[in-house]
Amino acid sequence: MKLFPLVTITLLFFAIFACSTHHKEANTDMKAALDTAHYTTVKWLDSTVQFGGIPKGEHITVRFRCKNTGNEPLILVNVRSECGCTVTSYTEHPIMPGSEGLIEAAFNSEHVPVGNVRKTVIANTNTKNGTEHYLFFEGQVIADSVANH
Template sequence: MKYLFFLIITGVAIASCNSAAESSSKNLEALLKDSSKFTSIQWQDTAIDFGAKKMGEVVNITFTCKNTGDKPLYLITVRPSCGCTVADYTKEPIAPGKEGKIDAQFDTKKSHPGDVRKTIFITANNSNRAPQFLAFTGTILADSSANK
């Protein structure tokens, strides 16, 4: 009986979490369709060169954006171009005049030696409807002669 109660409570909790996430996702998608909610975004850097790193290192890259409009800015989608990069980002609304961040981690073990160029695709409620792309480049050295 205790196990049945636990399973029911767990199922309700999971369903409510999925429902909240679904609702939040629909609200953010609605922002993309409502031009009265559009704002403008300015990136401090759209391309970063991390230099030379040896194979096996994890490279941390931070992109900073500023809300230069008069409505809250929402970073709706932040999607790295491949599985060698993971990204975390400001999920709360970014007030006008304030900054948000995208923190990316690039795992060189999941890439290859040589020159690399990786991108991160961003969707936001910005008035310039063109997709936002951020890029980082560098060189992965197969030996331990990388400059740190």
Template sequence: MKFVYLFAALLGFTACISDEESKAAAQGGTDSATVLNDSANYTTVQWSDSIQNLGTVREGEKLEVVFKMKNTGTKPLVVQSVAASCGCTVPSKPEEPVMPGAEAAIKAVFDSQGRSGTNHKTITVVTNTIGNQNHVLEFNVEVIGSKEGPKATNIQPVKTGI
């Protein structure tokens, strides 16, 4: 009887493995970790705007940044991960591979709260690309005052001596 339970469990396990392999094959390849480690699956990418100057925003505003890319190779482009240089920037990536000739974007939301002054932020994107798999995207933004305007302080005016 124990043999029957063991056989059923083993059969269920192998069915799950086969199902995962079938899904990967239907999506045009294997999982992203395999693609990133197999140079036969590498492709090329073209960034239309990897450095952006976003001008000026008021402190407290949230700003969306979009970095456009195009798969210029012959294999699907897989974006494994995106990471921002600071917690004030939250990036997102395409979840599906970008097919050859297709375009996609890396998006990020920058929260300017508490970030007065000049801000230079970076986002590192890891892909299955020939040569360098790490791509650094950059944006600059000047954050001024808060939405309410400058806060009143107890400052006495300075006399000029006239």
């Protein structure tokens, strides 16, 4: 019976330690991004992506490439979209000087009206040339009957 409390305490210790380690890693990334002495510069190779026309209900993925043009590691701190029809993923490790990073935005046209579409993706970075960068993708959602003819 003495073994049960020991096992419980040990498991609790490991659970707390695991949570605190993840929290420390997130804090380290955030602190690095806020350290203005180590800001870098970024060049967006694809700041606006034209996807043409897609039938209503289709899904597409657009890609935005960026290049670290500075002397410090580039950190994509946070990437988000302005609407629920777009889901983003991005390079989460520091991008070394001269290297490229990637942001992907998956767009679902299911609940978007037919017609012209312009969506915005916002990237927060540790950069001297602005810490908030607006990226766009645009095209046209076409009615199913028009797309099939």
